[in-house]
Amino acid sequence: MSQPYALRPPTEEPESVDPVQLRRATLASSVGSALEYYDFYIYGLASALIFGELFFKPLGPAGATIAALGTYAVGFAARPIGGLVFGAMGDKIGRKVVLIITIALMGGSSMLIGLLPTYDSVGIWGAILLVALRIAQGLGAGAEQAGATVLISEFAPRKRRGFFAALPFVGIQVGTLLGAGTFALLALASRDVLFGWLWRVPFLLGAVLIIVAVVIRMRLKESPAFEALEEAEAHREAPVKQSVGQAIATSRRNILIGIGLRMGENGNSSIYSALLLAYVASLPAYKGQALLSTWGAVVAALISIFTVVLFGHLSDRFGRVPVYRWGAFFSMAFAFPGIWLLTLGQIWLVLLVMGVGIGVGVQAMLGPQCAMLPELFGNQHRFTGVATAREFSAVLAGGIAPLVGASVLAVTGNAWWVVAGYSALLSLISFLTTFVTPETKGRSLTDLNDAGQEIVHA
Numbered sequence: 035m036s037q038p039y040a041l042r043p044p045t046e047e048p049e050s051v052d053p054v055q056l057r058r059a060t061l062a063s064s065v066g067s068a069l070e071y072y073d074f075y076i077y078g079l080a081s082a083l084i085f086g087e088l089f090f091k092p093l094g095p096a097g098a099t100i101a102a103l104g105t106y107a108v109g110f111a112a113r114p115i116g117g118l119v120f121g122a123m124g125d126k127i128g129r130k131v132v133l134i135i136t137i138a139l140m141g142g143s144s145m146l147i148g149l150l151p152t153y154d155s156v157g158i159w160g161a162i163l164l165v166a167l168r169i170a171q172g173l174g175a176g177a178e179q180a181g182a183t184v185l186i187s188e189f190a191p192r193k194r195r196g197f198f199a200a201l202p203f204v205g206i207q208v209g210t211l212l213g214a215g216t217f218a219l220l221a222l223a224s225r226d227v228l229f230g231w232l233w234r235v236p237f238l239l240g241a242v243l244i245i246v247a248v249v250i251r252m253r254l255k256e257s258p259a260f261e262a263l264e265e266a267e268a269h270r271e272a273p274v275k276q277s278v279g280q281a282i283a284t285s286r287r288n289i290l291i292g293i294g295l296r297m298g299e300n301g302n303s304s305i306y307s308a309l310l311l312a313y314v315a316s317l318p319a320y321k322g323q324a325l326l327s328t329w330g331a332v333v334a335a336l337i338s339i340f341t342v343v344l345f346g347h348l349s350d351r352f353g354r355v356p357v358y359r360w361g362a363f364f365s366m367a368f369a370f371p372g373i374w375l376l377t378l379g380q381i382w383l384v385l386l387v388m389g390v391g392i393g394v395g396v397q398a399m400l401g402p403q404c405a406m407l408p409e410l411f412g413n414q415h416r417f418t419g420v421a422t423a424r425e426f427s428a429v430l431a432g433g434i435a436p437l438v439g440a441s442v443l444a445v446t447g448n449a450w451w452v453v454a455g456y457s458a459l460l461s462l463i464s465f466l467t468t469f470v471t472p473e474t475k476g477r478s479l480t481d482l483n484d485a486g487q488e489i490v491h492a
Contacts, residue, residue, distance in 0.1 A: 052189075055255050059189040060201050062250045063182035066137050067205030068212065069243040070178050073144045073171065075213025076236045081106040084233050088152040089161040105165050109172035114425040116176025121421030124181055125281070125414065128260050129188070132417070133181045134251050140174030141244035143167045148237030180407075180421035187408035188257035188416075188479050193350065196475070199404035200346025207335040207342075214332055262480040263413050281415035282422060288410045288484045291471050292423025293430065295406070298362045298464030299399035301431035305457050306391040307331055309439040310376065310384075316448050319379025330388030337393030345401025353475045354406040359468040361398025366461035368395055373454035391457075399464060409474030412482045419484075431460060 085105065086098030093101055116136075124132040147167050152160050182202045190198035216236045223232050256264075282289065311330070314320050349357045372391055375383045411419035435456070442452045472486035 052255075056189050056191075056198070058250055058254045059186050059257075060198065062133065062247060062254055063186045063202030064205035064208075065243060065247040065250060066133065066178050066182050067202050068209035069137065069141050069144075069205075069240060069247060070175050071206045071209030072213045072243065073140065073175070073209075073240060075210055076216065077109070077144070077147075077168070077171070078106060079213070079217050080233060080236075084229065085164070087229065088233070089150075089164050091153050101161070105161075105168045108165060109168045109175070110429060112169045112172030113176035114422075114429060116173035117180060117421035117425035118176075118418070119173070120177030121180060121418040122281070124177065124184070124417030124421075128256050129181060129185045129417065130251060130254055130256050132177065133185060134248060136174040136178045136181060137244060137247045137251065138174075140171055140178055141240050141247070143171040143174065144237050144240045145244065147171075148234040148240075176425050177417075177421050180417060180424050183404055183424075184408045184417050184420055185257055187405055188259040190405075192476055192478070194347075195409075196346040196349035196354065196402060196405045197343060198346075199408070200343045200401050203342045203400060203404055204339050207339045210335045211332065214335075259413050259416070259479040281418040285411055285415060285419045285484050288486070289419055289423045289426075291467060292407055292410060292420070293427040294467030295358065295399070295403060295464050295471065296424065296427035297431045297467075298365055298461040299396055299403060299431075300428055301435045301460035302365055302457055303392060303396050304432040304435040305439060305453065305460075306334070306388050306396070309435060309453060310373075310388065312440060313443060313448065313450075313453055314376060314384055316443075317377070317379070319377070320381070320384075330385045333385045333389045334392035337389050338397050341393050341397040342401050342404075345398045346404055347401075349402035349405065349475065353473050354402040354409070355468050355471055355473050357402045358399055358406065358471075359465060361395060361402075362461050362465035362468060364398060365391070365395035366458045366465060369458040369461065370451070370454040373450050373457065377450050395461075406471075406474050408479065409477045410472075410485045412484045412487075413480055414482050416479070435460070 081102040085102035086093075086095070090098035090101040120132050120136055123135075144167075147164065150160055150163055150167070183199065186202050187195055187199045213236070216239070220228055220232055220236070345357055345361065368391060372387045375387055407420045407423060408416055410423075439453055439456050442456070443449070446452050474485045477485060
């Protein structure tokens with residue numbers, strides 16, 4: 035399949051790598067990932083436990099909780115828009131500038147949430163401001179992960195791109211641990227103190243990560259691939275860079291491939307970290323100890339710190355597609371025995387299932403995916419392509435997985451095989467997608483063509 039435009043690589047990708055810039059790119063991407071998932075975790079917990087009473091008190095306990103969780107969902111709805119807008123900006127004005135904007139928007143919004151007046155102070159305006167800041171947070175987050183993935187991939191040495199591209203995703207696990215640990219400490223305080231002022235502290239602490247990330251990113255040079263694109267733009271009569279519509283039209287096949295690949299990875303991440311906890315809490319066998327199952331997220335994060343990089347490294351040796359296919363198959367095969375183990379009523383089995391399901395199954399897909407998604411797209415619209423594939427799949431897989439799973443569980447009387455079947459189905463989609471995915475290991479990131487497309491000479 036060829037592109038509708040006559041394109042060719044503007045320059046050969048340089049073999050030498052600036053170690054200082056590579057180190058800064060790794061730190062910049064990792065801190066951004068940590069901040070995103072720290073915000074994600076603390077906002078999710080606050081919306082479930084605190085925001086209802088603080089901002090939606092007149093709606094009553096049930097209505098306030100639903101409204102607070104609705105603000106959580108609004109952030110997910112804003113992410114694809116942010117991905118498209120900032121992704122296009124990243125392809126036009128550079129990765130570095132956009133990543134400074136997204137981290138400031140995302141982290142700044144989170145910090146301002148910690149300063150919001152509540153319903154008791156300003157009435158409904160507190161809720162309105164909360165929703166506005168959550169939308170801003172979602173817009174920034176929509177391009178943060180895509181930008182981090184693109185940035186580190188374009189700085190990394192070609193032969194070790196899988197390893198280096200996976201390093202920033204260690205930040206995801208660190209952010210999760212920071213968020214979980216912070217709220218675990220808050221739970222030790224009295225209710226009056228927690229709802230009085232202490233709830234603000236986790237949001238205000240995010241300012242530290244913002245400052246660190248912005249300082250690192252300000253000292254970062256533009257990526258070599260984008261510099262090559264700028265050089266090509268300066269020497270061509272016809273524009274190399276494309277609009278969002280052109281980019282999506284040109285890369286429609288690979289965007290769909292990216293979405294298919296992420297169904298098993300992102301969907302199972304949400305199933306294991308959210309839906310399974312709700313399922314365990316509903317089982318009589320865990321009565322009185324269901325909260326202990328939340329330690330499964332901590333165990334999974336600790337394991338994932340090491341395994342995501344391991345699987346990224348393995349994709350450098352054996353190829354992105356074989357490792358990804360194995361991860362999807364493993365997740366599919368583990369689904370039924372793994373979920374069945376939860377019915378035995380043992381907390382240690384919950385920790386085991388979450389540790390294996392996320393730490394092995396999900397990371398075996400995420401590890402190679404870190405480099406694979408940027409490698410799927412041509413240089414002139416890489417940011418847009420990665421952001422579109424990531425954020426739309428996040429809505430289709432991760433965003434609705436807990437809701438769909440919980441709804442079906444309610445209809446079937448909490449049948450364990452429903453969760454297992456849903457997990458296996460999402461993994462099957464990714465497994466089948468690998469058979470139409472071009473191998474991208476070692477691909478030049480200055481190539482203007484998408485992976486799998488025939489190069490058409492001008």
